[in-house]
Amino acid sequence: MLFDKPDAEPDNIASVLVPVAVPGAYTYLVPPGEQVQPGTIVRVPLGTREVVGAVWDIEPDVAINPKKLKTITHIYKDARPLDANLRRFVDWVANWTLGAPGMVLRMVLRSEEALLPEAPVPGVRRIEGAEPDRMTSARQRVLATMEDGLAWTKSGLSHAAGVSGSVIDGLLHQGVLEVVSLPAALPTPPPDIDFARTNLNPAQRRAADQLIAAFDEGGSISLVDGVTGSGKTEVYFEAIAEAMRRGKQALILLPEIALTEQFLRRFEKRFGVYPAEWHSEITPKKRGRVWRGAASGDVRVVIGARSALFLPFVDLGLIIVDEEHDAAFKQDDRVPYSARDMAVVRGHISKFPVILASATPSVESRVNADLGRYRHLVLPERATGAAMPELHAIDMRHEGPERGHWIAPRLLEAIKGAYGDGAQTLLFLNRRGYAPLTLCRTCGHRFQCGHCSAWLVEHRFQKRLVCHHCGHFEKVPESCPSCGTVDSLVACGPGVERIAEEVCSKFPEARVLVLSSDLPGGPDRLRREMKIVEEGGADIVIGTQLVAKGHNFPKMRVVGVIDADLGLANGDPRAAEKTFQLLGQVTGRAGRVTGGGLGFLQTYSPDHPVISALLSSNMDDFYTAEIAARRAAGLPPFGRLAAVIVSGPDKVFADGYVRSLSRAAPRVQAVTILGPAEAALAMVRGRYRFRLLAIAPRQFDLQGYMQHWLDCGPKPTKGLRVQIDIDPQHFL
C-alpha cells in the first residue's frame, strides 16, 4: 500500500505513551512549528476523548496508516520533560509487572494541577511617596510593617500589622498601596541541614558514617536493622543531610498508616521544617505543588506513601524505605508493584543509595544482607539507653486462665502492678469484634457468611454478625436460624471487645480503651485516641494490629499478647514471618522510654521458632530458623522465587477459596503477592525452581498462559493477575 502523506515525515511525528492499557506507544503528528523531545508532556486525542501522555523513546512496533494519525493538541511547555532515568524506570516497572507502560506513566502523571504553572498570588505593595488622606493608628501600623518596601499578601499583612482586612482595602482604594503578583508559595521551605545536630551514640554514629560513605559508591543498598527505639530514624536523617549537602533530593517512603504527625515533628526537630508530604489524602492543590517542586528542585525532601516513588524528581539522590517489611508497600490493584523493590530499582537506575530500615526486616532483605548484596547495619541497643523489654512466655496448657476467661493469672498480676504504679498496659489481640465464632448450643449451627464461607464475627457494640472477609453483616438473631431454639447461641473465643469486658470486670476503676479499626468515628477518632494513650489518658489499652504501627507510647510498661499463636497456622507461607514481625513490633512498644518494660506471650506452643526467637530477644534466631524451615519445605531459595500466583476476577472469592482450600488440605499453602514478568518467564524456561502453592479460583493453565505470553508477547488477560513475590535483585 502506498502512503504518501507529506506531513507525516519522521520529524513531524512523535511516539507518545498514553495512560491506557495498550502494549506500547502511539504515534502522533507534532503540530507545525512545534518541537518535542522524549519526556515532553503532551495532550493528545484518544478515541473520543483527550488524555495527557508523554513523548517516549520507544518506536511504535506497528506501522499504521499515516492518514489515521492525529495531532498533538497541547504541549505542556511549563512542565519539565520527564528525564531519561524516569522513563527507563517507567519501562522497567511496566516490564516487571506485566503491565502496560502507559499505566505506569499514569502513576507519574497523577496530578493534573501540576502541569500548569500555579497562578501567582495577589499581593500588595506600597506605592512610593503616596500618603493616605488621614493617618490613623491602624494605617500607621500597616505602613510601619511595610517599611522594608517588600510586597505582602493581604492576609499576611493584616496579621502582621494586627489590623483587619478593611484597613488594607482602604489604603488600596486611596492609592497608597497597589496590587502586585507574588510568585506562588513553595510547598515547604527547604530543610536546614544544620538546624539541630543530633547526638548519636557510637553505634548510631558508625551506621550513619557508613550510610554517608555509600554516596560515593554510585548506587548501593543498605539495610538498617535496629531494635525498636534504637534510633534508626536519627541515623537515616544523617543520610538525608548528606544528600542535601551534595545538592541532591531525598525521598522517605513510609507505609501509609505511619504518615503520622509524630514523624513529621521528628523531621522538623532535626531540620527545622516539615518535609513535603505526598499521599492519597493530600489536597489536589498541594499535590500539584509538591509534584512541581519535585520536578523543579524547589522541594528537597519528600515524605510519602508508596506512590511518591513515581514523582518526577529532577535530582533524586536518596530513597529511604522505612518499615521496609510492611505489606502496605505492595500495591494490589491496577499496576501491582512493591514500592520497596521498585525503590531499589529506581536507585539502581539512577545510581544513588537506597536505605531499607526496619526493626523486623523481611526475610528476603535479611537474605540479601547475609549474601552481601546489601550492606547490613545493625543497631543492637536502644538509643535512650532503656533496656529492651523482658519477654516471658505464658504456657496456656499449664497456667492458663479459668474457662471463659482469656487473661492468665501471671499477666493479670503484671497488669495490676503496672496499674498500681500509674503505668500503662497494652493487651494485643489481632481480632476485631467480640467473638470470632458463634454457634448454637442446641444443634451446633455455626454462623457462616453466605458469600465467602468465612465465620461471621460477633460485634457486640454494634449488635451485628460481621464477615471480616467481604464486609457482609447481619443482625444477631434472637433464635437459632437452623433449629429455632431461643437463647441458645454461644460465643466462642475472644475478640478485643471480649477482652475489654474481662479487663473491666477485673479492673473496674481503670480507664480502659479499645483501639480497633472498626469502631465508629473513623480515622479521626483513632488519631484522637492514640493521642490520649500517648499522653497517659488511659490505663489499659486493648488493641488490634493498628497499635503495632507508627505510634510510640512512652508510658507503656507492660505488653500482653493474648494469643501469640494466632496467625501461625493460617495457610500462608509467610505466616511465621508475618507473626514474628507483628509480635516484634507490638512487644517493642513496652518500656520504650521508662526503663524495664515487660512483655508476655500467651501461647500453646512456647517452643515454636517464632515464639522462642522472640523470647530470646535474638532476632537472628528467627531468621536462621525461618530460612531453614523454608528450605526444608522445598520452597525455592529467597531472592529466587517465593511463591505464587493468582487472584481471580473477584478477590474476595479468591481469598475465600484459598482459605477453604488450606483448611481442607493443610499442606496446600497459598499467598498472593506481587511479581515480575521475568520471573514468570524464568519459571517457564525452567531457570528457577518454583512450586505452585495456590490454584486459581477457576481451573487455570498457568504454564500454558506463560507459554502464550512468551510466544505472543504480553497480552492482558481478563480476570487474571499473575502475582509472584520475587526480589528484583536478580535482574538488576
Added chain:
DNA sequence: AGCACGCCGACT
C-alpha cells in the same frame, strides 16, 4: 418500543 446492564474490542 425503550432502556438498563454486561461483555467486548478499539483507542495512534
Added chain:
DNA sequence: GTCGGCGTGCTC
C-alpha cells in the same frame, strides 16, 4: 482506563 456498540432481558 474509558468509551461506544451491540446483545440480552426486562419494564412502562
